[in-house]
Amino acid sequence: MTKQRKRYPKVFKQEALQLWATSEKSAAEIEQDLGITNGLLYQWKKASKKRATAETDGSAVEAAELRRLRQELTLVKQERDILKRSRSFVASPPGTTQFGQSWFLF
Secondary structure (H helix, E strand, O other): OOOOOOOOOHHHHHHHHHHHHHOOOOHHHHHHHHOOOOOHHHHHHHHHHHHHHHHHHOHHHHHHHHHHHHHHHHHHHHHHHHHHHHHHHHHOOOOEOOOOOEOOOO
C-alpha cells in the first residue's frame, strides 16, 4: 500500500521555521516535537530562501508575465488560424469550393 504525502499549510511551515530560529533546539528535536519528517525543516528553509530571492530579483514577476504572454500568444495564434480558414470560404467565388470545383453541374 502506498503512503500519501502530508501537505502542511504555509502558516504551519512559517511558524515551524520561526520556532527553529528562535529556540535553542536542533532541527531534529523540533521535527520530532512537531511530528514531521526528518529533514523537512531544512527543505522548508531552502524553499523559503529561494522564494524570497526570486521575489527580490523580480524573477517571480517576470516568470508570471512570461507565462501570461505565452498564453496570450497561443490564443492569438488560434484566432489567426480561424480567420485564415474562414477567409478561404469568403474569398472563393459563388458556386465553387475552396478547391476550385463547381458545386453546380451544368
